[in-house]
Amino acid sequence: MLDWLTDPAGWAALLTLTAMEIVLGIDNVVFISVLVARLPEEQAKRARAIGLLLALVFRVLLLSLLTWIIGLTKPVMTVFGLGLSWRDLILLGGGGFLIAKATHEIHAGLEGDHDEAQKGAAPRAFMAAIMQIALVDLVFSIDSIVTAIGMADNLSIMVAAVLLSMIVMYVASGPVSAFIAAHPTTKMLALAFLILIGASLCAEATGFHLPRGYIYVAMAFSACVEAINITAARRRKAARMAQAAKAEKQPVGSEG
Structure with missing residues (x-):
């Protein structure tokens, strides 16, 4: 199973897949950074750590269910002549959630009264952030693992790539979160990115592939x-x- 350690092609596959996982993880890092921006610093650190740990657990768990994941790409229903698989439905729901969440955050930022409401309910805000991070982690994990299956056929390479990408994402999440918190205009830009990402997930779910x-x-x-x-x-x-x-x-x- 670890024969690829002495095979240059195996290392090339690992590097390629790790780079792809990091690129796909950018969406996850941006979402987590925006979501924890309103939390106190200590809670924000915990939320980032828990969120990325959940992302790692989801990805490794899904990798162990390769047969089931491949089955998710088979159409299970038809809507207006368009065949939709479970993966499509999950991406559609996740994309819709990202659009709704980003729109809500933009509205709250413009209204300016959302911060005080969250300060009065910090524990509830923390748990809500963790639940939302877990939901989006699941969506991004399925998209990431389906792509990984198409790029490599060795489970240990895929697990190693996921572990390396999670380490990079964890290191990057702190500076990204701090930068967004220090510059309010970048938060609006990040929210606009989330709307764009959500729209692309919905488009991909309906058969329109946007590179x-x-x-x-x-x-x-x-x-x-x-x-x-x-x-x-x-x-x-x-x-x-x-x-x-x-x-x-x-x-x-x-x-x-």
């Missing part, structure tokens, strides 16, 4: 524009502070 590369290029372009805006805002703030400091010193110099 993920298009979505990630759009996300990267938007993130670059936002990074330029943040840098420009920092420079304007630094210039204003320097000008204010100079104005405070000026009267002292004139009296001397």
